[in-house]
Amino acid sequence: MEMDATYNLIVIGSGAAGRKAATEAQQYGWKTAVVESGPLGGTCPNRGCDPKRILSGITETYDDAHRLKDYGIQGALSLDWNQMKKFKDTFTVPVPAQVEHSFREIGMEVYKGTAIFIDGSTIEVGDCVLKADHFLIATGSLPAPLPFEGTEHLLTSDDFFEQEYLPDTIVFVGGGPVSFELAHMCRRMGRNVSIFHDAAHILEEYDIEMTNKLVELSRNIGINVHTNAQVTNITRTDREGFIVEAEKDGLTHKFNTDLVIHGGGRVPNIQSLHLERAGIDPTDKGIPVDANFKSASDSSIYAAGDAADSGLPPLTPAASLGASRALSHMLEDKDHSAFDPVIPSVVFTYPKLAKTGLSQQEAEEQGVPYEILSKEITPFFSYQRTRSTGAFIKVLTSPGTDEILGAHLLSDHADHLINLFTVAIKKNMTKQELSQILWAYPSEESDIPSFFQ
Structure with missing residues (x-):
């Protein structure tokens, strides 16, 4: 079989994990290529997190203004989907071309099409046959099949x-x-x-x-x-x-x-890869990987992001973390230990739902002792001044030490506050230490000492 090209690394997918790994490998001096079957840049900037946040940000602003109507805001308020979409498009439409330019600017090859494994070291993309010393599969996810007619x-x-x-x-x-x-x-x-x-x-x-x-x-x-x-x-x-x-x-x-x-729900986007030809047996959660994000089946194949069964949540920061670990293992043979990262996540409803660290159910399943503080914070000044419809907090702490184990928020500002609690958990802070920080006042952060009273 005649090879069209041979690489040190072929990255399949150009989202958060794929783009990071491919760019850094090429800059390191490896001959690197990217294969992408969809728009370059992946889900998040094209049709996921970013457009969602642009649009939800507009509706949040509308909701804030609507709640304060007759409290200083006057006139008719309305939302126009067509104008919202046009604004969203100013962010999303340029992404594929920008990503392709960033790849080609550093000398990276880009193949547009579906990657299919021939064996553990070879893939085909359309009419091209490509060989690599290493592969990183970062193909993301797609909507799960649903069990009904229509x-x-x-x-x-x-x-x-x-x-x-x-x-x-x-x-x-x-x-x-x-x-x-x-x-x-x-x-x-x-x-x-x-x-x-x-x-x-x-x-x-x-x-x-x-x-x-x-x-x-x-x-x-x-x-x-x-x-x-x-x-x-x-x-x-x-x-x-x-x-x-x-x-x-x-x-x-x-x-x-x-x-x-x-x-x-969504499932790993790996069905078209024919992984069985590379000796890889995926689970329903993706390609099983170790702490280095190396496939359990093939030492030359790695996976990160939603395509990997890594135990990490399907979030953009987790995908980038996986790519970093995989790349340092490939380039420097750095062996990573197992980890239990504290990764915050947010549902951008309004009010927003957020979590970080342990949940009550996880603490019980793991046998971790905990105490709970659960409080409605809607009456706080931060939420009354905007006539918020509801705000709540729930914090898990360790008995005896008061170390913060987990935090769960439902509020207009949950996406900001959850990051502070993530730092607190990561640094093993107690609720007393977090309360003693002098926060700028009046701000949502300055409410933190009152959470624990």
């Missing part, structure tokens, strides 16, 4: 961000972050919004006390949240809409809608 009518979050028109009635299937984030956005634009989740509790990776409060607040703004509701079928109607059928309490219910969005 899934061809589902739009993904990718499709949602490209909608030229946002219709009146929207259904989200699944009670995960995507559903709740987009539902809050759509509801504030005046759309009729429903979420169907097949279990009793939504956002299962988050603290149940906080998620229950989020459901309550979501319903208060008019989002119809249906738990224990199993979607069984989606059919198209004569009027270019859809009928969603769902079973709840033994009964079948039918709902008319203009749009149905897939929010039922």
